[in-house]
Amino acid sequence: MAEPSRPLRVLIATDTYPPDVNGAGYFAHRLAEGLAGRGHRVHVVCPSEVGDPYVTVDGAVTEHRLRSARLPFQPSMRAAVPLGMGGHITRLLRRFDPDVVHAQSHFTLSRSAMHRGRAEGIPVVLTNHFMPDNLYAHARVPRSMQSAVGALAWKDMVRAAGEADHVTTPTPRAAGLLREKGFAREVEAVSCGIDLERFHPRPRDRSAARARFGLPDRDTVVFVGRLDAEKRIDDTIRALARILPERDAQLALAGIGAREQELRALAAELGVADRVFFLGFVPDEDLPLVYAAGDAFAIAGVAELQSIATLEAMSTGLPVVAADAMALPHLVEVGRNGFLFPPGDPESLADRLLSVLGSERTRRSLGEASREIALRHDHHRSLERFESVYVRLQGATPVPLRAEREFSARPVAV
CATH class of the missing domain: 3.40.50.2000 (Glycogen Phosphorylase B;)
Known part of the structure; x- marks a missing residue:
């Protein structure tokens, strides 16, 4: 297993993060805290839970909270506002200069971070937590339309995953599902992991x-x-x-x-x-x-x-x-x-x-x-595996696409 020879710089991009209550947000938080606890420099870019943007240091993790707005059908949830997002992420990438961008979804903020990361020549990892079934009720999709909406959503997911240099998902079943939906490259199953010391029989x-x-x-x-x-x-x-x-x-x-x-x-x-x-x-x-x-x-x-x-x-x-x-x-x-x-x-x-x-x-x-x-499912094993992936990708940094490099150079108002 590849071992980091120095502390890594990791940018985690996620469209949901605590205080949001869901598995993907909790995983992103545990990943950030776990990597920081192992001595790596970790920054997280995610939506602001209060609307206005801000930067804060939570323990050893630096959080970049982007401007957000409430979702139409889910007032308890917020999404990052697209206007100015790309420019903000590009500046963050150039200042922090991460060894890897690790996106936690293919939604707006994570996708922008993936795209901008590739444009800057930074390796990109995507962990897929996506299931259309989890969105139908939130988006109020009628049952008669769910099959068609789900097919389109998977097609979009597969297209976005194509931008990543390495794709993971929590279980073999989830990896197989992504391949069934048309993703032709390797998908690695890496458990989200569990803190066995915190959750123990009592x-x-x-x-x-x-x-x-x-x-x-x-x-x-x-x-x-x-x-x-x-x-x-x-x-x-x-x-x-x-x-x-x-x-x-x-x-x-x-x-x-x-x-x-x-x-x-x-x-x-x-x-x-x-x-x-x-x-x-x-x-x-x-x-x-x-x-x-x-x-x-x-x-x-x-x-x-x-x-x-x-x-x-x-x-x-x-x-x-x-x-x-x-x-x-x-x-x-x-x-x-x-x-x-x-x-x-x-x-x-x-x-x-x-x-x-x-x-x-x-x-x-x-x-x-x-x-x-x-x-x-010891989360230390999961952290070690992600470290190994990050280290391996450093030796195979992708050459940015010309169109992406030109796009990233355009001035963007924030």
Whole structure:
């Protein structure tokens, strides 16, 4: 494995970054912090969470927050304003002179950074976290149009990925999907990784963690993530209603999203409102306590390219019940650390939950296996792999396209 002979200079470009709540943003943040912790110089360019642009130093990471505006259908989310973006990124590249640009999406800001990086002769890495299914609800795409919109979105993604010198994605399933959609070059699967020291089994903290979130002391199924349509949390609530005659159980949902009121209404309709706890936004520093409060983790989503939350739950030692969809089967060894269920089948989900909530001995055995599987996803391994990619690309810096060089030289107002 290639080792850096000196601290690297890495520019991470991302269209979402904390305080945004999503897997891609969290990964970008952990990557930045992890690389900085290994002695590298790391700058992040991302949208401003307050609208106005600013630069700040967060620990060892320098953040360049670009001017942003609220998205039309998602007032809680912001996107960088295109006007002046290219010129700002070009000046940042020339001042910082990074060894590599690592983009976290193919959207506006990340794409501009990729394009400008190539124009400056800087190697570009792209990590794909994209699934059209995660955008349909946000953009309010009618179901009748989703197939056509998805095909166009994938075509655009593949075209943008062609600008990168190296493309990664979190799992083999996600890499295979990108190839299925027409990307002809190599795609490397590099796990998003998990901080095994931060997320670890802590059974002695269970009662205190439940008290911290106002949860009664009973069997607890947890979910961490956005309360949005593609997560299919309604299936988990329906499953909970089915298991209550047999188990004294409850569901704790940590996260916010557009469907919260619908989910509350569903819980009331099914007569389980007193068993579904909406914890709201949980600060990153408190997330380990959410998992510590649980006996099992359930995820019903069908658009997961890896699922960092599932990895966190596994690292904490929780059994997992997951939809048999996309990359989730990569994390579940059926009967060893949990079970899969057919997507959209609350009855099967309920049956699997009853299995993992069985005896204390069963839970402990499944949880120990979850932890063992999570060890394969140590974020230090992921950081080492990205370091190796960066070092290798330094010896094969691309020659900028003439048109790109001319484009980058044009004056751009900021």
